[in-house]
Amino acid sequence: MRTFTCQCGSRIFFENRSCTNCGARLGFFPSSLELVALGPSNEVGAFQGPGGAVGHECELFGQLCNWLVEDGAARCRACRLNVVELDTAETNRVASNAAEPTASNADGARPAADDEQGRQVMEASKRRLLFTLFELGLDVPSRHENADGLAFALTRTDPDDPDAPAMTGHADGLITINLAEASPLERESTRLSLGENYRTVLGHFRHESGHFFWDRLVRDGGRLDEFRALFGDERNDYEEALRKHYEAPRPFDASLHVSPYATMHPWEDFAETWAHYLHLFDTWETAQSFGLAPRSSTRPHDFPSRLSDWSELMLALNALNRSMGQPDAYPFAIGPAVADKLAFVEDLIRRAPGASERRSADPALEPSSARAGA
Numbered sequence: 001m002r003t004f005t006c007q008c009g010s011r012i013f014f015e016n017r018s019c020t021n022c023g024a025r026l027g028f029f030p031s032s033l034e035l036v037a038l039g040p041s042n043e044v045g046a047f048q049g050p051g052g053a054v055g056h057e058c059e060l061f062g063q064l065c066n067w068l069v070e071d072g073a074a075r076c077r078a079c080r081l082n083v084v085e086l087d088t089a090e091t092n093r094v095a096s097n098a099a100e101p102t103a104s105n106a107d108g109a110r111p112a113a114d115d116e117q118g119r120q121v122m123e124a125s126k127r128r129l130l131f132t133l134f135e136l137g138l139d140v141p142s143r144h145e146n147a148d149g150l151a152f153a154l155t156r157t158d159p160d161d162p163d164a165p166a167m168t169g170h171a172d173g174l175i176t177i178n179l180a181e182a183s184p185l186e187r188e189s190t191r192l193s194l195g196e197n198y199r200t201v202l203g204h205f206r207h208e209s210g211h212f213f214w215d216r217l218v219r220d221g222g223r224l225d226e227f228r229a230l231f232g233d234e235r236n237d238y239e240e241a242l243r244k245h246y247e248a249p250r251p252f253d254a255s256l257h258v259s260p261y262a263t264m265h266p267w268e269d270f271a272e273t274w275a276h277y278l279h280l281f282d283t284w285e286t287a288q289s290f291g292l293a294p295r296s297s298t299r300p301h302d303f304p305s306r307l308s309d310w311s312e313l314m315l316a317l318n319a320l321n322r323s324m325g326q327p328d329a330y331p332f333a334i335g336p337a338v339a340d341k342l343a344f345v346e347d348l349i350r351r352a353p354g355a356s357e358r359r360s361a362d363p364a365l366e367p368s369s370a371r372a373g374a
Contacts, residue, residue, distance in 0.1 A: 001128060001282050003289040007037040014131065015124050017066050027061075027068045029053050030077045033134055035066075063116070064123050078127050080144050083174070084153035118182035122154050125202040126177075129209055132278050135285075137355035138213070148173060150212055156180065168204055170211035177204055195260065197331040203275060210274030211267065217348045218270070230341050231273075232266040241265040255335030270345075273338070277345045280310050283330075287313055303343045307334065 006012045010021035012035060018025055024037035029049040038047045046054045047068065055068030058076035067076035133140050141149035155166045156179040166178040180186045181201050191199035218227045228234070244250075245264040252260040262272035287293035293313060314330040321329045334342070349355060 001131065001289075002285050004035040014128065015066070017062075026066060027055065027057070028066050029055055029068055029070065030134065031070055033131060064119060067127070077142070078123075078130055080142055081126075081130075081150060081152050082154060083143060083151040084155050084176075118179050119154070121182040121201055122177060122179065125200075125205050126152060126154075128202055128282070129205040129278070132282050133209065136281070136349050138349065138352055139216075139354060143173060150175070150209075152177065154179060168208070170208040173212055173215075175205070175208040175212065177201070177208070198259070203279075206275035206278045207271045209278075210271030213274065213348070214267065214270050217352055221348070221351075223348065226344065227270070228266070230337075230344055231269045234266040236265065238265055238267065253335075254333045254338070256337045258332060258334070258338045258341070269341070273341045274345050276332070276338075277342055277349075280342075283317070284310060284313065292316075303346060304339065307339055307342065 001014055004012045004014070006019040006022060006024060006026070008019060008022040008024070010019055012019055012026060014028075014035060016026050016035065019037065022037075026035055027038045027047060027049075028035045031053050032050040034050045036049060041047050046056050049055050049068065049070075053070055055070045056072075058065045058067050058069050058079055059074045060076075060079050061067070065076060065079055067078050069076045073080065130140065143149040143151035151174050153174060153176040155176060166180075167176065168178045168181060169176055181204055187199055187201075190196075218224060241264055245261075249260065250263045252263060257263050257269060257272070258276050259272050262269040284293055293309075311334065314332075317330055318328040321327065
């Protein structure tokens with residue numbers, strides 16, 4: 001994720017609502033993918049943005065949203081994607097920190113503020129996903145305008161029906177994310193119980209978006225033969241593969257798969273690889289913003305060499321974390337087969353309908369200044 005610059009010259013970040021230096025209110029314009037200081041609004045409450053863009057505050061503008069609406073709708077492009085949205089006044093309380101009851105919640109109930117914090121984590125992760133997809137030039141249709149479009153259900157397990165837990169997943173364009181994933185304690189407990197080396201809310205959003213784009217770019221894009229040659233035959237029984245994965249998981253070989261979960265089924269292998277490509281793209285762009293990675297390359301179409309550059313950056317990132325006594329930020333190793341799969345994902349993105357018109361020839365190293373439109 002690149003950083004932005006306020007009118008006062010200070011660095012500002014994607015989730016900021018105001019500048020910490022000058023106090024200016026900030027708003028994000030999806031058409032230009034720019035976060036800017038908001039000047040005075042005109043007589044109809046609209047703000048001027050980059051390139052002559054005009055935007056209104058989203059209906060949810062404030063604690064959960066800093067995006068502007070440029071098409072006259074009530075909600076911004078990100079908020080409109082939610083088809084199931086938690087009402088924090090009624091939600092089951094999800095702790096963001098302490099698991100033990102305190103004097104203020106001795107009955108074990110979660111404070112209302114923690115539900116709001118959980119929604120903030122969810123929304124921030126969803127918006128980071130959308131920013132990357134827009135910047136890559138990918139079409140992200142909303143279910144509000146297209147029956148085959150993307151939608152999000154940010155939900156939780158009903159306390160009155162604990163035997164029917166909310167399951168994070170994807171089905172026909174609907175991405176469901178369980179609010180429990182916003183709790184570091186619950187998420188870490190799940191990570192350890194499943195033997196995972198990485199589990200984040202943003203990772204869930206990226207992974208599930210991989211299923212959505214598999215449908216659009218692989219299945220509907222005429223790339224099934226290439227996909228099967230790399231990932232396997234997705235027609236293999238998914239439910240049986242899921243059962244075997246949890247009862248008797250296959251040995252994990254980092255030279256073949258990017259994660260243990262990727263060994264489960266070709267669909268999951270693709271989704272994990274897709275998510276990993278987004279990890280790398282976003283991290284590289286962050287490094288660019290801070291001058292830690294080049295903004296151009298003499299070998300823009302040499303994916304193996306660029307992957308080597310990525311790996312060197314990840315080694316530095318891990319070394320920095322270890323210097324702080326923290327675990328590796330990048331607990332992965334990319335083998336030859338995984339590199340081939342990542343190259344396939346990049347090629348899918350390059351060849352996605354309309355993408356070449358909206359970004360540069362080298363998306364992984366030089367994010368385009370021609371941003372995806374709203």
